[in-house]
Amino acid sequence: MASRSPSALGGPLLAPRLSPAVPTWHPARAEAAPMEFSELIKTATVENVLLSRPGLPAVRGTLCITSHHLLLSSSPRGDLELWLLIRNVDAVEKRVHNLGWYQPPRTGGSLRDTRVSGSSGTITLRCKDLKVLQLEIPGMEECLNIASSIEALSSVDSVMMMYPFFYRPPGLRLQQGWHQSPLERYFQQVASQALLRSSQPLTGPNRRRCREDEKLLGTILDEGERGFIIDTRSAQAAKQARMSGGGTEPKSSYPQWRRLHRALDRGRPLQESFIRLVEACAEQGMDRWLGRLESSRWLSHVKAALSTACLAAQCLDREGCKVLVHGAEGTDATLLVTALAQLILDPSCRSLEGFQGLLEREWIQAGHPFQLRCARSASSHGRGKQEAPIFLLFLDCVWQLSRQFPFSLEFGEQLLLTLFDNAYASSYGTFLCNNEKERSLCKVKESTHSLWAWLNQPEERQKYLNPLYSHNPLVIWPSVEPQSIQLWQGLFLRWIRPSQHLDEAWAEIRRLVEGNNSSTKESAGKRLSLTFPDPTAGTRNGR
Incomplete structure (x- = not known):
């Protein structure tokens, strides 16, 4: 007997300091990486990194990788902090420049003792929200390690290890804003x-x-x-x-x-x-x-x-x-x-x-x-x-x-842009999983915040x-x-x-x-x- 095939049961990610979509951060107090992520981060912090974006001034500062974010704090005053949810990274392109002399590792040493004077690298991050970022990183090894870390972290596909399960925005309660029936x-x-x-x-x-x-x-x-x-x-x-x-x-x-x-x-x-x-x-x-x-x-x-x-x-x-x-x-x-x-x-x-x-x-x-x-x-x-x-x-x-x-239409273009951004990479659990059964098994509504709860705040x-x-x-x-x-x-x-x-x-x-x-x-x-x-x-x- 024929039937119908069963249907499935039923943030803007680069922001200045104190953006409401991300927690405050400083290199000295960056979010700790859980054990599951720590082994994926080969280099956590690099100084003197230059960030370039089309149409905006370049920013030089300290780059830090945490379990879910790529963070840049401007130097020397640290008055500007830029955040990128690593889940937003769609592609990582790297290019290394060897500009000086090579010093092999000392006897009994490891490859980490290798030094290349004047070496540097460029990492281009192509994001899911279509922005393109370029990072100029001093040191060939640091460049390769940063690129490898971003690639590994952005490829984590376990739903319950994604950022919405860790994010706790101020002023919101869990289970607030989830639509009922x-x-x-x-x-x-x-x-x-x-x-x-x-x-x-x-x-x-x-x-x-x-x-x-x-x-x-x-x-x-x-x-x-x-x-x-x-x-x-x-x-x-x-x-x-x-x-x-x-x-x-x-x-x-x-x-x-x-x-x-x-x-x-x-x-x-x-x-x-x-x-x-x-x-x-x-x-x-x-x-x-x-x-x-x-x-x-x-x-x-x-x-x-x-x-x-x-x-x-x-x-x-x-x-x-x-x-x-x-x-x-x-x-x-x-x-x-x-x-x-x-x-x-x-x-x-x-x-x-x-x-x-x-x-x-x-x-x-x-x-x-x-x-x-x-x-x-x-x-x-x-x-x-x-x-x-x-x-x-x-x-x-x-x-x-x-x-x-x-x-x-009561809403404007900014809402549509926000929905696009959050569908591909989000701090909220609204677009997680593929159907209601998966969301129930992962306890999405019990463990993550709803995007609607954030958007519907009066401010x-x-x-x-x-x-x-x-x-x-x-x-x-x-x-x-x-x-x-x-x-x-x-x-x-x-x-x-x-x-x-x-x-x-x-x-x-x-x-x-x-x-x-x-x-x-x-x-x-x-x-x-x-x-x-x-x-x-x-x-x-x-x-």
């Missing part, structure tokens, strides 16, 4: 509209049937009513899935349901597109950069995701039909479509609290495998089979909605609000025309282009809208749109 509350609110999701039916090559599944989908529809099944695979891919035990709903067994195929890339093709886009953004020559942006096809993926979500929303809102969305496992592209469709249709999902509930319901509790999908970002030299930026694609689509409807919450927000009870239909889909500069060019003018524009907008004047909001929104022109105009995918 948002699924049940939400489905009580939208009982009149049925947007369903599942994994694929396991019909297999013999076209097996599952009477229980047929009855379940049949009871959702009234007599004479029809529904739509949106399959996020191509018809050919769905057909091929039967050979490995999967498949689609046979028309004869589901006569009231009409199946629509809307192929969305996932897995390796999406990861390769992400990599090519990041490489294109690092390109200096404008002409070549535009061509590489086009060939990355990332904007095509954004367009396809929004188009499919609009289709689901149209079936619900305009046709008044029930909709079932599924692909293969139901934990990737399926969640992308259902989450975006709800954001388009439901104004409550566009509030800050509602958006957090949407993420809990449609991504975290629904079993998106964050640990697998976000294990590596765009710069890793090791290319695994499980990594895919499907959650980043969702955030990009949300940004497109916020740009096209600047008054309709933090204000940073993520959209000053232009005005409640919009209507459905928001995004344009998916090529000229309407733009590159998310705030993320992909975040560490390449200075954000000073944009920050000043937002500060001015906040000042202008203090009186909550609608005309002021509109003029402020137009002013912001002129701050940064879109560099990809005229090079849209899909033409």
Whole structure:
């Protein structure tokens, strides 16, 4: 008997001194490395290290490696401390410069007695949040040891050894901020509209049937009513899935349901597109950069995701039909479509609290495998089979909605950037593990802090609000025309282009809208749109 495959049970990392996301530190009182980490740290402290970052002044100081952080305290006064969560490191590139003479180890000595006068090394750290850091380290041995230590620490894959299990931010209590049963509350609110999701039916090559599944989908529809099944695979891919035990709903067994195929890339093709886009953004020559942006096809993926979500929303809102969305496992592209469709249709999902509930319901509790999908970002030299930026694609689509409807979302771009950063490397446990079963086994909610608890503190919450927000009870239909889909500069060019003018524009907008004047909001929104022109105009995918 056929059935459906079982779905899974359900910080900004470089900061100045006293950043709330990290504990205070000084080289003399660095966090002690647990025994499990101490053997991975070959050199803990190096003096006279020069840190370089694009567009920012270089900083020279003392570098220290702890179990979870790379720390730099500026010299000589130590008035600036820079932190990097080692989990944020995606790739380590090292280059050694031998500039002097070689002195072999003394008789009876070890290789550690070797001296190379004038030797130094450069380590380039490519981070998961797309920033690039360069460390110039005096001493060849120290350089190699630092690089080796960072590589080893960043590769630790035991969930319970990750930083969220050690982090204790001031003012927060454990188990504070973890959402309780948002699924049940939400489905009580939208009982009149049925947007369903599942994994694929396991019909297999013999076209097996599952009477229980047929009855379940049949009871959702009234007599004479029809529904739509949106399959996020191509018809050919769905057909091929039967050979490995999967498949689609046979028309004869589901006569009231009409199946629509809307192929969305996932897995390796999406990861390769992400990599090519990041490489294109690092390109200096404008002409070549535009061509590489086009060939990355990332904007095509954004367009396809929004188009499919609009289709689901149209079936619900305009046709008044029930909709079932599924692909293969139901934990990737399926969640992308259902989450975006709800954001388009439901104004409550566009509030800050509602958006957090949407993420809990449609991504975290629904079993998106964050640990697998976000294990590596765009710069890793090791290319695994499980990594895919499907959650980043969702955030990009949300940004497109916020740009096209600047008054309709209560939260701003800073929240989306924070979610991206924390999905790949975080001090909080919200995005740990791959499903609810794993989170329960690891006692994530009992042993780590929730990102929502931190973001919802009054002083933090204000940073993520959209000053232009005005409640919009209507459905928001995004344009998916090529000229309407733009590159998310705030993320992909975040560490390449200075954000000073944009920050000043937002500060001015906040000042202008203090009186909550609608005309002021509109003029402020137009002013912001002129701050940064879109560099990809005229090079849209899909033409």
